[in-house]
Amino acid sequence: MKPAKIDPRVQRTRRLLREALVQLTEERGLDGFSVQELADRATVKRATFYLHYEDKQALLAEYIGELLQELRVAMFDPDGQPPDYDYASGEPHPSFVRLFRHLAERYDVYHALLVRRRVPELSSGMVEIVRQFVAEGLEFAQPDDRLLTARRDVTLKYTEAAYVEVIIWWIERQMPYAEKEIAAQLMDLSIHGPYRELPAWAGSGRGKPGGG
Template structure:
């Protein structure tokens, strides 16, 4: 079946309404925004708004669904997405880069709905995508539970929660690191942890050496 083409005028009006909604959400709380506010900002009549959405909630939910659908497709969290990738190479996986690239492409949207207003519907939807991304990555890198320090479900929850908060932090700081750097740093942290060398091991060795150097009375 072929998809029915949408009238370009409809596309343009919805784009104006969505942009107006985001512009308002960047400076005001969701509860403070009215349909009239959105219509005025979009320079369309209130009646025109209702031709496309029944209320502001429907506009927001549809916009979030569309954006997350696009993110999921672009990041591509399919079973085969990690095949033949060399994790020893000093490069981030393309899917990691794509994750940050898509967020950067929709920066105003994510800033308005994750930072200025933390909308639970977006947070849970984004976390669901990150969960798929993280769990697939961990399952591909290490399929055996015997080689994990903690329970697999706990590790996945820990990493996905960190991913979400790091993304929010990155947005809050106006994407102060490049997409590539964020992807590489986060991938490295997820696989190796924060330390190049185990600090407890070297602290223990240092303490042992200091003890051996003490003079005997």
Template sequence: MERQTRQDPRVMRTKRLLRDALIRLMEEREFDHITVQDISDHATVKRATFYLHFKDKVDLLESCIDTVLDEFEREVSIRHEDEKFDYTIGKPHPNFIQMFHQIAIHFHFYRALLVTNRIPYFTQGLMAVIHEFVSTGINRTEPDDNNLTARREIIIKYVESAFLEVIIWWIEQNMPYSEEEMASQLMDLSIQGPYIRNPVLEAKKEQ
């Protein structure tokens, strides 16, 4: 039986202080204008201590991103048991709610990396998770291409891009709607589109 090595609590605390300091700084200014000394000062640790744990500020940033993305992917991934969900009950799928919940509990992180800064490494990683979420959902909801209004890959790209922009807007506006309301609206848009009734057909009927 393998023994798992437990990380020293002091090391964990130092790394947390450095990560928190980086995010606070990134909410205020661009990443390129932040130095290791800035991070160390805000974390109240010595510069030498920083280099005991991270090669440079990019290494620290990527460590932060990997941790948050791993959690995001784990919490929003669609599992086999999710197939039993009844989409006709008028409530958002728990995974949709969990998506916005994850953003809410890491609000400062998402704002720093998607609004104040736009970090490609994070954006690409987040989009990859959203892509898997969207494609899995669409493929399970409607596996028949004949029942889709456009090519499957185009629909997936369209929906995942919309998801990301809606998330960014929600963060920019300081989360004006609840997690549940955002989840409900985004799920309805994904399944039904923006119209209750087709406005083109309605206009044609009136002619």
């Protein structure tokens, strides 16, 4: 059964309310404006707002839910699994490319709700999606714990935190690298770490520079 079509007028109202929500949240924080101010910014009546949503939190929850679903679709195949990937190809993981493309397409929203204000529902939801992706990718790439450089739970936490912070930094800096380029850099860091070759001090037995 096909989902029922939404009236274009309803779609327009919801779009206006979401845009106003993002703008006002970035400017003042979610608690810094009233429903009346939100309706005024969206150029709709206050009563119209309440025809669609119980309160601001309900509007925010709906929007974040849809954003996270879009993010999940970008990073996973329809069956819920990361797509097949040749780790020796030298190309960025297609899920990373789609991830950053999604972020770029929704830049204003993520800047307001993830960087400027870091709304917990969005940041925690993103972490959960990234955690699943990292866990499944790590299991595929190296299922043997003995061949990891740290305990699996530590490796997962380290990697997911790095991914999320890179995402936030990339948005905060106004996307200084193209989607494919930042995806490739993140892929290289995931597989090879920060060094293409070990630094000279690594095999000298003298400790790192400045380490005594």
